[in-house]
Amino acid sequence: MLDLLVTNATLPDGRTHMAVAVQDGRIVEVAECLQAPAAETLDAGGLLLSPPFVDVHFHMDATLTYGMPRVNASGTLLEGIALWGELKPSLTADAIIERALTYCDWAVAQGLLAIRSHVDTSDPRLLAVEALLEVKKRVAPYIDLQLVAFPQDGVLRTPGGAASLQRALDMGVDVVGGIPHFERTMAEGAASVKLLCEIAAERGLPVxxxxxxxxxxxxxxxxxxxFETQRLGLQGRVTGSHLTSMHSMDNYYASKLIALMAEAQVHVASNPCVNITLQGRFDTYPKRxxxxxxxxxxxxxxxxxxxQDDMLDPWYSLGCADMLDVAxxxxxxxxxxxQSAMRQCFxxxxxNPARILQLEGYGIAKSCHADFVLLQARDPVEALRLKATRLKVFKRGKLLAQTPARTAALNLPGRPDKTSLMVGR
Known part of the structure; x- marks a missing residue:
């Protein structure tokens, strides 16, 4: 007998009337109109069954610190960094852990079950690193959490920055990070990229x-x-995050750059909500x-x-762990x-982020982990339009969270008595 059988599901690739059979936390079959005895059967009602959402770029050590010690008045990246610097001396491990666990609760409720979070290594105490390593252990049963050693104040600009980053990696942080544009000069930024890629190559870690x-x-x-990705043979293991300067580059140089990135198999993490909030702050009109x-x-x-990048922190005052909102x-x-482009955004x-994080067993296919989300939508485009309710969230075939369907009661003459905002319903 199966542990779980999901029937009458629509999959993101457009297949309908699909059944997903689960045994021992794995998907053992995906087929049309499959019938089999199961301890639990879930009729999806033709709605969208998606693999879980994945956040490729987040800062969990800073989340839920909005207004501490004050609000970012200018709305700029640089003031946000300054505010974080003011806050760091008063941080405690317990407070970081509690805020991060609260965020993870929200994430699960939204069907977000894998997160890559940057963690600041510029503080030689490595308080945030210790805290998020503890969070990683605690949430392991329900969230795949990857940590990036992130020298927020610049690995070369900060006294002992490289040593602190190396210690964080020794403690078990998964990925080498950096922030070359925050070094003192363009040359120092380039030197930091070289140094950090060499550290990653030596340790066999992603960047x-x-x-x-x-x-x-x-x-x-x-x-x-x-360039460093190719020189050191790191193809497929390197991600460039943000890349917002590309919106201001001339098209000739951008075309050359994109070709170089493709040759090096560099991945890209874009953060729409935060990028459009922090950038263009010095423009009048037109605003980039x-x-x-x-x-x-x-x-x-x-x-x-x-x-998502940020949520309720010195850089971004909104957000709720909703990756559909981000997309x-x-x-x-x-x-x-x-239609095709909106599906690309889904x-x-x-x-795409699952590929970047190299998540094992991700997807809705035979032998994959039984991790999926039932959405109150019939396809990815409708899910994006509605920021669809996550009706049920499963991890290894076990129900983690559920939310009642969104339905509004109506009292209108000659009209239906309710609506779900879905076309035809």
């Missing part, structure tokens, strides 16, 4: 580096990252959008994913409103 998170069209750190060239990067064959912002800003919060 995920904040690159060119500015409006400066002459920022060139992603170019250096692509502040997001990297997502459709062009996808068209060149790069793996591009969307991240919706991305498709609007990038003008990705065709993939940017599911299959």
């Amino acid at each position: 995920d580096m904040h690159c060119d998170e500015s409006d400066d069209p002459h920022s060139r750190h992603i170019e250096t990252l692509a 959008r502040g997001m990297t060239r997502v459709p062009e990067l996808m068209a060149a064959g790069l793996t591009v994913a969307f991240g 919706s912002m991305g498709l609007h800003v990038a003008h990705m409103t065709s 993939e940017a919060i599911t299959t």
Whole structure:
């Protein structure tokens, strides 16, 4: 007997009337109209059964600190970094852990079951590193949490920055990070990219580096990252995050750069909600959008994913762990409103980030982990339009969270008595 059988499901690739059979935490069969005895049967009612959402880029050590010690008045990246620097001396491990666990509760409720979080290594106490390593252990039964050693104040700019980052890796942090555009000079930024990639190559670790998170069209750190990726044989293991300077580059140079990135098999993490909030702050009109060239990067064959980046912290005052909200912002800003492009945006919060995080057993296919979300929508585009309710969230075939269907009662003459905002329902 099966542990769980989900019937009458629609899958993101468009297949309908599909059944998903689960045994011992794995999917053992995906077939049309499959019938089999099961301890539990769930009729999906034709709704969308998706693999769980994945956040490729987040800062869990800072989440839920909005207004501490004060609000970011200018709304700029630099003031956010300054505020975080003011807050760090008063942080405690217990407070970081509690805020992060609260965020993870929200994530599970929203069907977000895998997160790559950057953790600040600039504080020699490595308080945040210790805290998030503890969080990683606690949430392991329900969230795949990857940690990136992130020298927020610059690995070269900070006294002992490289040593602190190496200690964080020794403690068990998974990925090498960096922030070259925050070093004192462009040359120091390039040197930091070289150093950090060499550390990753020596340790056999992936790289995920904040690159060119500015409006400066002459920022060139992603170019250096692509070069170092090839020099050190790191193809497929390196992610360039943000890349917002690409929105200001001239088209000739951008076309050359995208080709170099594709050659180096560099992945891309774009953060639509935060990128368009922090960038363009020094513009009058017209104001730049502040997001990297997502459709062009996808068209060149790069793996591009969307991240939440921040939530209720010194950089961003909104958010609720909703990756559909992130993807919706991305498709609007990038003008990705065709049916195929909107589906690409759905993939940017599911299959694409799963590929970047190298998640084992991800997807809805035979032998994959039985991790999936039943959405109150009939396809990925409708899910994006509605920010669809996560009706049920499963991990290894076990129900983690459920939310009642969204239905509004109506009292209108001659009209139906309720609506779900779904076309035809």
